[in-house]
Amino acid sequence: xxxxxxxxxxxxxxxxxxxxxxxxxxxxxxxxxxxxxxxxxxxxxxxxxxxxxxxxxxxxxxxxxxxxxxxxxxxxxxxxxxxxxxxxxxxxxxxxxxxxxxxxxxxxxxxxxxxxxxxxxxxxxxxxxxxxxxxxxxxxxxxxxxxxxxxxxxxxxxxxxxxxxxxxxxxxxxxxxxxxxxxxxxxxxxxxxxxxxxxxxxxxxxxxxxxxxxxxxxxxxxxxxxxxxxxxxxxxxxxxxx
Amino acid sequence: xxxxxxxxxxxxxxxxxxxxxxxxxxxxxxxxxxxxxxxxxxxxxxxxxxxxxxxxxxxxxxxxxxxxxxxxxxxxxxxxxxxxxxxxxxxxxxxxxxxxxxxxxxxxxxxxxxxxxxxxxxxxxxxxxxxxxxxxxxxxxxxxxxxxxxxxxxxxxxxxxxxxxxxxxxxxxxxxxxxxxxxxxxxxxxxxxxxxxxxxxxxxxxxxxxxxxxxxxxxxxxxxxxxxxxxxxxxxxxxxxxxxxx
Numbered sequence: 001x002x003x004x005x006x007x008x009x010x011x012x013x014x015x016x017x018x019x020x021x022x023x024x025x026x027x028x029x030x031x032x033x034x035x036x037x038x039x040x041x042x043x044x045x046x047x048x049x050x051x052x053x054x055x056x057x058x059x060x061x062x063x064x065x066x067x068x069x070x071x072x073x074x075x076x077x078x079x080x081x082x083x084x085x086x087x088x089x090x091x092x093x094x095x096x097x098x099x100x101x102x103x104x105x106x107x108x109x110x111x112x113x114x115x116x117x118x119x120x121x122x123x124x125x126x127x128x129x130x131x132x133x134x135x136x137x138x139x140x141x142x143x144x145x146x147x148x149x150x151x152x153x154x155x156x157x158x159x160x161x162x163x164x165x166x167x168x169x170x171x172x173x174x175x176x177x178x179x180x181x182x183x184x185x186x187x188x189x190x191x192x193x194x195x196x197x198x199x200x201x202x203x204x205x206x207x208x209x210x211x212x213x214x215x216x217x218x219x220x221x222x223x224x225x226x227x228x229x230x231x232x233x234x235x236x237x238x239x240x241x242x
Numbered sequence: 243x244x245x246x247x248x249x250x251x252x253x254x255x256x257x258x259x260x261x262x263x264x265x266x267x268x269x270x271x272x273x274x275x276x277x278x279x280x281x282x283x284x285x286x287x288x289x290x291x292x293x294x295x296x297x298x299x300x301x302x303x304x305x306x307x308x309x310x311x312x313x314x315x316x317x318x319x320x321x322x323x324x325x326x327x328x329x330x331x332x333x334x335x336x337x338x339x340x341x342x343x344x345x346x347x348x349x350x351x352x353x354x355x356x357x358x359x360x361x362x363x364x365x366x367x368x369x370x371x372x373x374x375x376x377x378x379x380x381x382x383x384x385x386x387x388x389x390x391x392x393x394x395x396x397x398x399x400x401x402x403x404x405x406x407x408x409x410x411x412x413x414x415x416x417x418x419x420x421x422x423x424x425x426x427x428x429x430x431x432x433x434x435x436x437x438x439x440x441x442x443x444x445x446x447x448x449x450x451x452x453x454x455x456x457x458x459x460x461x462x463x464x465x466x467x468x469x470x471x472x473x474x475x476x477x478x479x480x481x482x483x484x485x486x487x488x
Binding site for chain 1: 258281283300397
């Protein structure tokens with residue numbers, strides 16, 4: 001925490017002009033790719049992510065297939081040009097871990113038992129990273145899965161809260177993530193009111209945590225309706241490929 | 243008893259469809275005592291107390307008795323492996339081919355090569371067994387040797403066929419073509435000349451694109467009229483990816 005950076009003013013205005021409970025501008029679109037079962041594109045502030053879903057398809061090699069359900073494979077990957085300094089395209093420790101937590105955030109929503117012996121692949125490509133890539137990735141992945149026609153209990157929506165300049169704020173950007181005191185991404189199935197992912201980096205008091213969860217719920221409600229809008233738009237008008 | 247959507251509304255996974263006492267149809271789950279949620283993106287339907295969602299997209303799940311068109315992807319001693327656009331690869335045993343073959347003496351490659359399309363019925367399929375095809379049950383079954391095979395979204399198949407086959411009958415009559423719609427979303431179009439085939443493919447693609455909208459039949463009739471009027475050059479764009487000539 002550096003003292004030279006003022007992340008939030010006395011009256012609660014943040015670096016990019018947002019209030020503490022405001023999301024960054026969000027854009028979502030579904031069905032952007034042709035050669036996959038489902039796809040989605042999301043922009044959340046300067047974070048830009050493309051998601052492709054393949055499957056359910058036959059699992060190869062055969063021995064990885066499960067007799068009673070489909071396996072979900074997720075790959076979270078950052079493009080070399082997604083960060084200020086070139087990121088090696090090889091999967092890093094962080095990406096392997098994020099792939100796992102994203103998979104575990106999506107899995108509870110899917111009826112995997114409807115497609116035994118198959119595999120469903122989710123490819124999350126971060127094109128530009130500006131904090132909140134795992135949550136934006138989850139948000140986009142769940143609408144890509146829905147577009148692929150894979151049965152789900154609910155969509156999964158995610159957003160982070162954090163502590164910046166002593167205040168609990170919604171949807172951190174890069175500067176707030178880097179210089180703030182805490183970062184807590186949360187994923188939920190909003191209709192069912194169930195949390196599927198909660199991570200915390202930094203320290204929060206019990207009160208701040210509760211405040212954060214409430215803030216997240218508010219943000220997720222907004223994102224959830226944008227997800228539904230994007231899905232509906234897929235079948236009620238012209239589609240543009242990105 | 244509250245229903246939150248109108249007939250044919252587009253719903254998304256997780257949408258609360260209704261509360262009360264209903265029966266659960268396709269793509270709907272009951273949560274708790276009386277809440278019903280959609281599980282796929284699709285159009286909402288409520289008929290005779292049954293809640294269901296008709297999926298707009300989705301994989302093809304094989305069902306015993308379905309008539310499907312598949313593409314041969316591999317050949318072994320006594321059977322063909324056939325891609326039927328489902329998560330599960332089908333096999334067509336030589337013994338279920340319309341012509342009597344002795345796989346020991348005969349090379350089955352003579353009858354179907356890799357890349358050939360074949361029209362057949364799903365004879366067996368369950369949770370434990372990959373789909374097995376049968377091409378002996380009908381005279382229509384067997385290798386596809388003429389015409390064009392076009393891929394459409396499997397979930398749109400019922401709309402292209404129409405109620406009791408009404409749409410397909412209309413098309414076959416008006417277009418002077420022979421269209422076969424397989425349950426897995428392959429459409430086989432035969433016609434006297436390429437113009438007739440092109441017209442048919444265009445109309446099928448249009449029905450696919452607008453399958454979830456209302457008043458489709460009248461729009462199809464309109465399109466049939468404009469296509470038939472002289473001076474209109476129907477053309478099919480070449481990059482439709484999935485269409486393959488045979």
